[in-house]
């Protein structure tokens with residue numbers, strides 16, 4: 001950090017991002033208006049955050065995102081009674097707590113802390129996580145609504161050469177996804193009585209492209225020292241605001257406002273913390289029941305988060321420097337789904353892989369991230385009930401520690417507050433921060 | 449000729465052999481032969497067999513393996529089969545494999561091949577991706593292509609082409625082995641005292657590592673002897689067991705259940721029996737396998753096909769086996785199984801069929817609790833029945 005910037009930060013101190021607060025309003029409105037939409041005759045579609053929002057909007061469907069719904073319950077510290085209801089009903093504490101919170105919601109007459117949520121007319125899942133498939137089956141059990149899955153195949157990045165043509169496999173997989181999208185279109189037309197308008201879809205993708213461009217700029221801003229926003233505390237707010245408005249003019253306006261705010265903060269030297277001393281990568285989703293508490297424990301020690309793979313993972317389409325090709329919208333849309341998981345080009349979307357996909361490249365990718373964001377260490381947040389995000393962390397820790405990367409493993413849960421032990425988390429953070437302090441000290445001494 | 453008891457004992461020894469002695473011997477007997485391992489639930493073994501490759505299901509390490517290295521690499525809340533499979537790899541026990549194929553059937557299984565790839569040098573790994581959306585017709589051409597890709601992968605291991613004609617011959621053999629397994633299951637449903645669930649399990653399990661020809665001989669030998677077995681029915685309740693489609697419980701677990709009740713049907717080793725009818729023997733064999741996966745298969749918790757409810761299938765199973773109750777017992781931390789447990793539970797409640805919920809772990813060693821729980825459950829059913 002330059003002397004001048006350090007001085008500015010010391011003067012300005014930490015100021016919360018106004019756009020984080022704005023995200024709350026956006027999400028709240030998204031829920032609050034659901035019944036109005038239903039009463040106005042719009043169809044309600046439950047779809048996961050990476051779902052085909054830009055396509056569904058062509059049918060005037062009102063979108064409800066089950067993950068955001070569960071995350072909101074948790075962030076408002078209301079998830080536990082819902083989860084317990086699901087457990088009383090028969091669900092295991094080892095099931096993803098997003099699912100059990102959602103089940104609890106259904107068992108509570110759909111009374112969500114943000115408003116009354118209407119039941120679905122359609123539910124759509126994709127292949128980001130296999131739990132989505134099970135979750136969709138659970139939703140089907142409760143609501144008997146039609147279900148549609150968009151299946152995008154997962155391909156391993158092999159260490160050896162592929163004995164088949166991986167490019168051909170990619171093209172075939174793409175056609176498979178395109179055909180599913182065509183089936184989905186037909187199903188939506190039938191359900192809503194609205195004919196698919198390719199122009200409208202193109203327009204939504206254009207908004208999507210604008211959002212992508214803005215988002216790529218926004219996440220790059222954490223490369224500044226001090227970072228103008230905290231990847232966890234602010235970043236997840238932005239993601240929620242963005243995901244509830246994908247493919248819309250409001251989404252573009254929101255991200256423009258975020259970008260403007262961040263530019264101003266950079267000019268003023270306003271950091272996410274009063275004095276940025278350490279920059280960390282946060283791997284995985286947050287512990288929503290203690291959404292503020294955990295990052296703040298780091299902030300107190302001058303540590304802030306500059307990156308989380310959810311910047312990419314939680315925001316399909318937006319990670320790509322390549323935009324939707326408006327000349328071939330459906331194909332390009334299919335690519336945005338497929339490129340997540342395809343071993344064809346592991347460095348195309350490397351930054352979000354949390355260790356289950358990229359073979360040895362996963363290690364290299366983490367080291368690249370450390371360099372790119374000038375980070376001092378990595379915090380792996382192992383989420384008890386999320387095997388998708390957490391399953392590879394222990395192995396990554398083994399490999400990255402050998403490369404000399406300071407690593408902290410924290411354990412809690414995404415929505416279940418019972419798996420958070422404040423004393424234990426605090427102790428671990430303290431010990432980790434001591435280690436970073438020492439490292440900094442010896443490095444500074446060695447540099448003299 | 450060996451008796452059924454002897455055959456079953458031999459299978460049990462082979463199943464418990466963490467050094468995969470049977471497969472290593474096979475390799476010695478067939479120096480040019482290749483071996484591939486696959487992770488459950490299902491793999492189209494016919495394609496490997498046609499290539500002269502021995503397909504071996506890698507079903508974890510059971511309750512004899514110690515997790516010495518895997519724990520450091522694995523997330524604690526993962527199911528046991530994933531952990532112990534990685535342990536097998538890390539401890540060099542899978543060094544005999546020329547190829548390992550995993551399938552992203554659940555969030556835990558998505559990680560496992562990648563963990564193996566990073567940590568088990570020399571092991572060639574790939575994925576077979578099953579369509580997540582079986583409701584649509586698109587699943588068939590997709591899976592057909594996928595099986596073709598797997599054929600190419602296996603050809604690279606075999607070092608030669610694997611023609612349709614040879615696959616068709618393998619399909620015929622596997623059809624025969626599936627028919628024989630179905631016969632044993634039918635006997636269990638009719639006269640469960642003649643062949644126990646634990647015995648049946650071991651006999652089927654032998655087919656997950658031996659060449660299908662040998663397995664067919666073994667099954668025929670057993671079937672020929674079953675009618676002459678000296679066994680009398682006992683007054684036990686009849687139950688169907690559901691939850692072991694992927695990770696397998698220890699044999700002692702099954703034995704503990706059947707001390708109390710007749711397990712007249714189950715989903716043990718479901719992958720070996722996933723296709724419930726003959727695969728058509730004429731025409732494009734890979735297309736036939738793809739169609740069979742979608743349209744002639746049992747339900748499993750990791751197949752997603754809302755054309756039919758999984759609980760419809762289980763209910764039909766119970767009815768055809770005249771079961772009085774169902775034991776719903778997924779593996780610990782197995783999210784797909786745990787979620788389906790509730791789906792089944794509610795359905796069986798509605799149908800008025802008693803169900804017992806429990807969990808198992810392949811690593812468990814103490815079965816007293818299982819026995820006690822099952823006894824209490826069975827007593828309640830018998831009490832109300834009387």
Ligand code: SF4
Nearest residue numbers: 096098129131386388
């Ligand atoms: S990614 Fe994790 S938290 Fe999200 S739905 Fe899947 S299992 Fe649950």
Ligand code: SF4
Nearest residue numbers: 527554557694695782
């Ligand atoms: S036992 Fe269950 S959780 Fe484990 S790999 Fe199999 S399906 Fe997945």
